[in-house]
Amino acid sequence: MQEFPIYVSKISKKFVKTRGSRFRRSRKKRIVQALDNVDLQVRKGEIFGLLGPNGAGKTTLVKILTTIVIPDSGVAKINGFDVVKESRQARASFGATIGGGERSTYWKMTGQENLIFFGRMYGLSRKKAKDRTVHLLEQMQLTDKAHERVENYSTGMKMKINFARALISDSPVLLFDEPTLGLDPSFARDLRLYIKNVLQKEENKTILLTTHYMAEADQLSDRVSLIDNGKIVDTATPEQLKLQIKDQEVIKIRTTDSLPNRFLEDIPGILEIYNHNDSIRIHTSDSSQIMLSVLEKLKEMNITIKSIDVETPTLEDAFIKLTGRGLADRKEES
Ligand SMILES: Nc1ncnc2c1ncn2[C@@H]1O[C@H](COP(=O)(O)OP(=O)(O)OP(=O)(O)O)[C@@H](O)[C@H]1O
Numbered sequence: 001m002q003e004f005p006i007y008v009s010k011i012s013k014k015f016v017k018t019r020g021s022r023f024r025r026s027r028k029k030r031i032v033q034a035l036d037n038v039d040l041q042v043r044k045g046e047i048f049g050l051l052g053p054n055g056a057g058k059t060t061l062v063k064i065l066t067t068i069v070i071p072d073s074g075v076a077k078i079n080g081f082d083v084v085k086e087s088r089q090a091r092a093s094f095g096a097t098i099g100g101g102e103r104s105t106y107w108k109m110t111g112q113e114n115l116i117f118f119g120r121m122y123g124l125s126r127k128k129a130k131d132r133t134v135h136l137l138e139q140m141q142l143t144d145k146a147h148e149r150v151e152n153y154s155t156g157m158k159m160k161i162n163f164a165r166a167l168i169s170d171s172p173v174l175l176f177d178e179p180t181l182g183l184d185p186s187f188a189r190d191l192r193l194y195i196k197n198v199l200q201k202e203e204n205k206t207i208l209l210t211t212h213y214m215a216e217a218d219q220l221s222d223r224v225s226l227i228d229n230g231k232i233v234d235t236a237t238p239e240q241l242k243l244q245i246k247d248q249e250v251i252k253i254r255t256t257d258s259l260p261n262r263f264l265e266d267i268p269g270i271l272e273i274y275n276h277n278d279s280i281r282i283h284t285s286d287s288s289q290i291m292l293s294v295l296e297k298l299k300e301m302n303i304t305i306k307s308i309d310v311e312t313p314t315l316e317d318a319f320i321k322l323t324g325r326g327l328a329d330r331k332e333e334s
Pocket residue numbers: 015016017032033034052053054055056057058059060061099100212
């Protein structure tokens with residue numbers, strides 16, 4: 001059997017969420033199934049994207065793989081080491097960034113001190129730790145901030161130093177939770193190229209990254225798992241996912257008001273419709289055939305149109321088709 005550097009089998013995790021203030025008597029408890037029987041195997045040298053909306057369970061899975069959270073059931077291994085039973089060895093074989101505002105550097109220390117410190121913790125010699133620190137600070141465009149305390153860094157700079165920290169040990173397995181969230185578009189683009197060209201192609205790392213940016217998953221991943229409500233909905237290459245809706249066009253309409261449900265259903269030629277507040281996406285095999293009927297119907301209902309676009313389907317459309325909903329709350333970036 002092929003050994004997968006990242007191996008997840010039937011992992012489940014529940015959280016108990018308490019609503020209301022900690023000081024009130026009438027607190028209500030609710031169980032959230034953050035992960036439900038998740039399977040995922042990442043091959044050596046592969047970039048694997050875990051794509052899903054807010055609250056889907058992405059960070060929870062990364063936390064389990066990084067030994068921060070213990071799963072209720074199932075098995076997860078990094079480089080063959082069980083993250084629960086052999087957590088020490090597992091921890092020595094990955095570098096990771098975890099989103100959601102987790103601190104992973106010491107804010108009272110400078111960027112350079114942090115990287116050297118963590119390098120030494122991973123067993124690098126003094127010289128190797130220093131050399132790698134200088135190299136990574138340069139790669140992350142932080143050289144001029146090397147001697148500033150991390151507490152004085154901007155949010156984006158903190159993201160970068162976390163990223164450098166994940167790379168300091170030169171581990172074969174890398175886990176990146178929303179690596180480009182909060183970065184300016186130009187550095188986000190550089191970072192994606194760095195992940196693809198340097199970490200994957202030159203250094204042959206095995207990489208799991210989570211994202212809710214469709215374009216990022218599409219551009220970087222060799223394979224993608226779509227996750228929704230703690231369940232893996234589908235796993236395939238981005239191309240295979242898009243193939244499911246290949247010969248389709250998507251008419252995207254934005255309106256000034258919220259749209260009623262099911263008001264275009266009777267127009268022939270519409271394959272699928274997805275409404276979300278003030279936007280509607282209509283799948284069809286030929287937009288020119290149905291455009292007029294759609295516009296007439298909107299006019300009849302006194303709906304004011306802000307914009308109309310006709311596009312070829314994206315990974316997002318595949319996601320919507322599979323889950324019946326979009327990546328709500330997502331923030332767009334270029
Ligand atoms: N420590 C915790 N206690 C209670 N509930 C939690 C905890 N951590 C996560 N959850 C819940 O588990 C679910 C999955 O959360 P998770 O952070 O894994 O989602 P995510 O896919 O990373 O979302 P996002 O895109 O917003 O980062 C959510 O409903 C979340 O509220």
